[in-house]
Amino acid sequence: MTYAMIGTWRMAYEGLCKGMDLLSQNGKSADAVETAIKEVEDYPFFKSVGYGGLPNANGLVEMDAGFMNGDTFEVGAVMGISDVKNPISIARSLSHEHYNSVLVGTGASQYATLNNFERKNMLTERAHKIWEKRRKEIIEKNLSPYDGHDTVGMVSLDTFGSLSVGTSTSGLFMKKPGRTGDTALVGDGFYVDSEIGGAAATGLGEDIMKGCLCYEIVRLMGTGMTPQTACDKAVYSFTKKLKRRYGKIGEFSLVALDKSGNWGVATNVEFTFAVGTEAGKPAIFIAHPADNDQTKIEPITQEWLDAYSKRIKAPID
Amino acid sequence: MTYAMIGTWRMAYEGLCKGMDLLSQNGKSADAVETAIKEVEDYPFFKSVGYGGLPNANGLVEMDAGFMNGDTFEVGAVMGISDVKNPISIARSLSHEHYNSVLVGTGASQYATLNNFERKNMLTERAHKIWEKRRKEIIEKNLSPYDGHDTVGMVSLDTFGSLSVGTSTSGLFMKKPGRTGDTALVGDGFYVDSEIGGAAATGLGEDIMKGCLCYEIVRLMGTGMTPQTACDKAVYSFTKKLKRRYGKIGEFSLVALDKSGNWGVATNVEFTFAVGTEAGKPAIFIAHPADNDQTKIEPITQEWLDAYSKRIKAPID
Numbered sequence: 001m002t003y004a005m006i007g008t009w010r011m012a013y014e015g016l017c018k019g020m021d022l023l024s025q026n027g028k029s030a031d032a033v034e035t036a037i038k039e040v041e042d043y044p045f046f047k048s049v050g051y052g053g054l055p056n057a058n059g060l061v062e063m064d065a066g067f068m069n070g071d072t073f074e075v076g077a078v079m080g081i082s083d084v085k086n087p088i089s090i091a092r093s094l095s096h097e098h099y100n101s102v103l104v105g106t107g108a109s110q111y112a113t114l115n116n117f118e119r120k121n122m123l124t125e126r127a128h129k130i131w132e133k134r135r136k137e138i139i140e141k142n143l144s145p146y147d148g149h150d151t152v153g154m155v156s157l158d159t160f161g162s163l164s165v166g167t168s169t170s171g172l173f174m175k176k177p178g179r180t181g182d183t184a185l186v187g188d189g190f191y192v193d194s195e196i197g198g199a200a201a202t203g204l205g206e207d208i209m210k211g212c213l214c215y216e217i218v219r220l221m222g223t224g225m226t227p228q229t230a231c232d233k234a235v236y237s238f239t240k241k242l243k244r245r246y247g248k249i250g251e252f253s254l255v256a257l258d259k260s261g262n263w264g265v266a267t268n269v270e271f272t273f274a275v276g277t278e279a280g281k282p283a284i285f286i287a288h289p290a291d292n293d294q295t296k297i298e299p300i301t302q303e304w305l306d307a308y309s310k311r312i313k314a315p316i317d
Numbered sequence: 318m319t320y321a322m323i324g325t326w327r328m329a330y331e332g333l334c335k336g337m338d339l340l341s342q343n344g345k346s347a348d349a350v351e352t353a354i355k356e357v358e359d360y361p362f363f364k365s366v367g368y369g370g371l372p373n374a375n376g377l378v379e380m381d382a383g384f385m386n387g388d389t390f391e392v393g394a395v396m397g398i399s400d401v402k403n404p405i406s407i408a409r410s411l412s413h414e415h416y417n418s419v420l421v422g423t424g425a426s427q428y429a430t431l432n433n434f435e436r437k438n439m440l441t442e443r444a445h446k447i448w449e450k451r452r453k454e455i456i457e458k459n460l461s462p463y464d465g466h467d468t469v470g471m472v473s474l475d476t477f478g479s480l481s482v483g484t485s486t487s488g489l490f491m492k493k494p495g496r497t498g499d500t501a502l503v504g505d506g507f508y509v510d511s512e513i514g515g516a517a518a519t520g521l522g523e524d525i526m527k528g529c530l531c532y533e534i535v536r537l538m539g540t541g542m543t544p545q546t547a548c549d550k551a552v553y554s555f556t557k558k559l560k561r562r563y564g565k566i567g568e569f570s571l572v573a574l575d576k577s578g579n580w581g582v583a584t585n586v587e588f589t590f591a592v593g594t595e596a597g598k599p600a601i602f603i604a605h606p607a608d609n610d611q612t613k614i615e616p617i618t619q620e621w622l623d624a625y626s627k628r629i630k631a632p633i634d
Contacts, residue, residue: 186502
């Protein structure tokens with residue numbers, strides 16, 4: 001059996017490489033997903049996930065994470081959790097519980113303490129500075145406060161034929177306290193079935209959840225569609241429907257992987273992602289919506305990567 | 318155009334009658350759903366919803382509610398909210414927001430205060446007594462603490478052809494602080510599309526969410542199935558799949574209503590529900606899973622209703 005892994009955004013890459021290393025040595029898909037997402041959570045310059053994630057309107061970093069086991073359908077999730085180093089590990093731990101497997105707010109944070117998960121103040125000096133700057137801009141320029149909502153989502157397939165999915169985010173920058181999106185909602189932000197495949201979402205959670213997009217992509221793959229066809233069909237038809245019925249639509253992007261290691265993505269905005277297969281080393285790609293409800297996918301350029309590295313570490317004035 | 322309404326459990330009945338009154342006078346489906354669920358939330362002897370709902374392991378009543386507009390796909394939801402009289406009204410209010418439409422924990426409670434929703438200590442003396450008794454039993458008899466998880470879910474169709482769905486619960490009795498189920502998760506606990514129909518769920522949320530059952534039932538109705546066929550097909554196939562893959566399964570029940578006012582239910586346990594149509598006055602029925610993946614539905618007996626009335630008001634010794 002083969003192995004493979006896909007993750008949302010350029011930020012997924014280093015973690016995905018670690019996950020792929022595990023998978024290539026017959027590691028479990030759940031371990032690959034957790035290892036990969038922890039790597040993203042721990043890196044301080046990714047400003048929408050884990051440590052260094054941008055805070056809510058009150059300046060507090062509140063995080064959401066979800067995990068699903070494609071063999072058993074076990075689901076674990078946390079929403080609005082604070083001061084924990086790795087929300088994905090808590091979500092995975094919760095997935096083993098038959099009761100109380102989804103926890104929100106202070107209850108989620110208490111679970112982390114009671115079960116000896118590492119507590120950490122997740123607000124970096126850099127994130128604090130960005131927050132203070134944004135607060136001023138909002139008042140001075142009367143801007144809409146909301147900006148940035150990139151979830152890391154990973155789907156992995158191991159050599160035993162098992163699939164897992166995980167997601168983690170600090171959510172919408174400047175969100176109201178307690179706000180959650182699609183990231184920790186099963187079917188909306190993630191879904192996986194080892195007999196079919198898995199999917200994960202990133203973008204404006206308030207709109208992704210209206211379409212139950214991850215469940216729908218997995219369901220479509222179950223009818224025999226390739227992950228790419230399933231992503232295109234689910235995402236572009238829903239984009240049209242939501243524009244017609246709701247009148248507006250946020251940005252979002254979906255990734256999918258099937259039980260044979262084939263992958264696909266669809267997006268209504270410029271979107272980078274990382275993918276690795278048994279045949280192909282981990283690599284970063286860039287996707288755009290194209291004509292005829294299809295997705296244009298190209299390898300990332302060194303120029304793009306250099307500009308990204310510079311941007312995420314640029315001084316905050 | 319016709320009108321109709323369906324709600325989970327016998328407890329839905331009085332609220333559904335009020336909702337049907339509104340609908341018969343060309344009221345809006347969203348108003349019918351909110352009015353009906355508020356009635357259930359306000360009644361102190363329904364022990365799994367709103368005032369009088371059973372508390373969590375710490376003795377605090379933490380509630381979840383969801384609302385969806387089938388015309389626009391607007392979704393609002395609260396999870397782990399405390400000390401608010403009507404969670405359904407807060408969920409509906411949040412559905413008008415494009416950002417921050419789903420709130421958890423203390424953030425949700427703060428939103429209620431800031432927006433002038435009525436605050437109320439939702440713990441009744443009776444619920445407190447039941448909790449104390451249960452605590453003792455758990456210690457003395459080494460019982461599993463979890464028992465009772467009945468969500469009120471209502472789907473309504475108005476004479477303008479609009480469908481809405483709402484859900485509300487105090488969740489699993491003795492749950493861990495912060496635990497949430499499917500009730501406030503769109504696609505899992507509720508879903509509606511005015512061009513097709515809507516569905517709502519009740520039961521062990523941890524298992525319902527594994528199948529994204531409300532989205533699936535609405536999707537199946539969209540392929541031309543009646544609500545009854547869609548419920549049977551979604552619920553019984555998922556029940557088998559979950560038993561095979563997860564090894565165990567909680568109790569759950571689903572109700573559905575389509576855009577023509579046809580309705581259906583499916584359940585893996587004895588399940589009561591209320592339904593009203595333009596042709597038929599509101600009535601209570603009882604459903605059981607039957608052979609061949611079908612559902613046996615019968616009118617409720619006076620005997621059952623009398624025993625129920627007695628049971629919900631029986632002294633707590």
